Amino acid sequence: MERKKAIIVGSGIGGLALGIRLQSLGFETTIFEKLDGPGGRAYVRRAAGFTFDMGPTVITVPHFIEELFALERDRPALDAPDFPASVLAENSRIRSGVSGGPATSRYVKIIPILPFYRIYFEDGAYFDYDGDPEHTREQIRALAPDDLEGYERFHRDARAIFQRGFLELGFTYFRDIPSMLRIAPDLVKLDAVRPLFSFVKRYFKSDKLRQVFSFEPLLIGGNPLAVPAIYAMIHFVEKTWGIHFAMGGTGALVQGFVRKFEELGGTIRYQSEVARIEVTGSGKDRRATAVLLANGSRYPADLVASNGDYVNTYLKLIDRPHRPSHPDVRLKLSRQSMSLLVIYFGFRADGLDLDLRHHNIILGPRYEELLKDIFSRKVLASDFSQYLHIPSITDPSLAPAGHHCAYTLVPVPHNGSGLDWSKITDPFVDTVLGFLDDRGYIPGLRERLVYKSCITPDYFEHTLNSWLGNGFGVEPVLWQSAYFRPHNKCGDISNFYLVGANAQPGGGTPAVMMSAKMTAREVARDFNLSFDSIESLAQPASPRAI
Known part of the structure; x- marks a missing residue:
């Protein structure tokens, strides 16, 4: 019997997780990705012998990962306990220093990181945050x-x-x-x-x-x-459940998800930007029937899901008559999260006594007022806080011998600020790297530096198609949470779904995997699939609006 066709826009972690789940539900799933490789925000940059995760680096709740890698074709296991007793017990594998279960270990090696973060204060004191109450x-x-x-x-x-x-x-x-x-x-x-x-x-x-x-x-x-x-x-x-790291970087976890998805029969098409989601019908009979690529190609589908930016998806991919519950003004007025300036750099480690940890939070002299500058006033302050990530401390293979790879992430306003990053990026990058050198976090960094590049809100807006260049999607304020957060199941188009940071329950690596499970459950519900059987996929289905 011919399987129903599912299309996912975007191969971020949420899109890949949903793809794995749809394949396990029995769909024939294709993921279309604008970039030349998978990951979306979790894309990997390789240069001068260095490997840089461009996005998320903190992995938590490893049993979510184990559950995905354990899925089988036509066996979705959507009714399995979300938090089985085994992962809550004090002596469970993932609570006793062993990160990856047996299924995970076939695809990627995940190890625990301690401390979770070293948090530095302006006066030089620090706090090792490791989850140990004593x-x-x-x-x-x-x-x-x-x-x-x-x-x-x-x-x-x-x-x-x-x-x-x-x-x-x-x-x-x-x-x-x-x-x-x-x-x-x-x-x-x-x-x-x-x-x-x-x-x-x-x-x-x-x-x-x-x-x-x-x-x-x-x-x-x-x-x-x-x-x-x-x-x-x-x-x-x-x-x-601790903080964990995938050896090879988060990109190795992404590649593991890609491999799992393809083993289940899924297909990913890279350099295939979706320009439009074709919708037919009216009222409650609206259905997504195909996606149209920027190159003019058309691919029909029985269901479509977007792992892309929420506002961009509705404003740019779906024609206005087919989104009555999402008027332009509401979409444009939704509160977007902050953006980021991320500097990727490699430096010589010879003779360097580096007193840093894998994850470092370096707080500036102001906290509340800096947050107001970023989120409310939307100005670029002269001071800053940053998250400094040095994965080669844990995995030397990410850098050439005798070197470290790092990125430092500085929260900045999104492009609703009107800041001209073409003019301010270079001096700001020099200021941030100079701070790490002058304050002794990486002594002699200027002389040791062998590679640097960066991304700004412009990258998020123009490369990742993120509205106003936001870094994390819809801002998680109270009035954009729970029911008021974009729904995983579209109320206007009967077979259209969202997945990822913009959808329920929200942002962060574990949340986007939760989002994929929630969306898959809505698909199963709409297509009248029991969790133990996918036989009804071979029959005509009429997804109902919720």
Whole structure:
């Protein structure tokens, strides 16, 4: 029997995860990718013997990865427990220092990283964030002993948010307002709707500890001053399953997903930018029937999913008459996450005593005011904070012998700022690298530097087709969360779906894998598929609007 055809726009981690799941559901799936290789934001740059992950570098919740690699053709396992008891037990593989399960190990080697992050403050002090409560207490005792009692309360309340918000509700798809209202009282009771930084301030008097326990949403494009306190659960997500690294870089994980997808029969077409999603019909009978590529080619489909930017997808790929619930003004006024300047650089390591860790957070002299500059005032301040990633500390194969590869990521306003990056990029890059040299993070960096390149918001806007050059999609503020976040299932087009950072539940590597599972469940529901059988794929299906 002929299998139904699914098309996915974009080969980011969310698109690849959905592709694997659709193949396991029995579809014949093709992913169209604009770039010449997979990954989207997780694309890999190779130059001068160095290998640079261009995007995400922090891997958490490895059992999500294991679940994808364990899927089989026509055996979707969508009804399997999202958090089986085995991954919650204290002696489970992934809670005892072993990152990859047996299926994962066939595709990529994943190892734990400690500390999770070394967080540097302006005065030179640092905090090793490793998820170990006793070690955390020791550091708090040395840094701000008056906050020990506050940490105990924070630990207790963050655990409750993690239990309810992640373990119990993490895979909840909010398709209607009642589904959200049912859980709202619980979140209010947990104080999980208050802005995160305000939430953290209730427990800590020390400015340094307030930063330590609130910075993490920046890694998924969220402003700690504005994201809801439900993001306090990140502390427990990391503490429960750790921070991990794919040997060879995140690109090696992406290649593992590509291999798995192709083994299941999927196809990826690179340098194949989708210019339009063809929609026919009207009212509730609208259906996506094909995608049209920039080169004029047309590919028919029984369902289409976009792993691309939410606003760009609706404004540029779908004709206006077919998106009545997504008027131009609403799309353009949606709040977008910050953008990034990322500098990729390689340097000689001979004779260098490098006192850094795999993941380093280097905080500037201001915290709250800098966040306001980036997210609200949208100006490029003279000071900055940065995330410095040096993977060759863990995996020397990523750099030539005697060298290190690194990238440093600086949060900046998206292109709604009007900043002209063609004029300000070079001096700003020099300032950032000079800071690392002059402040002694990488002594002599200017003389040791053998390679550098960078990306700015313009890369996100023009290469990744990201609206206003945002770095992480729709900003995760309260009124763009849960039901109010773009839906994985389009209400206007009966067989069109979203997946990835813009869709529910949100941004971050584990969240986009969760998004893929949620979207696959909506596809199974629409195509009347049981989780144990894909026989109905051979029959005509009439996906219903939700």
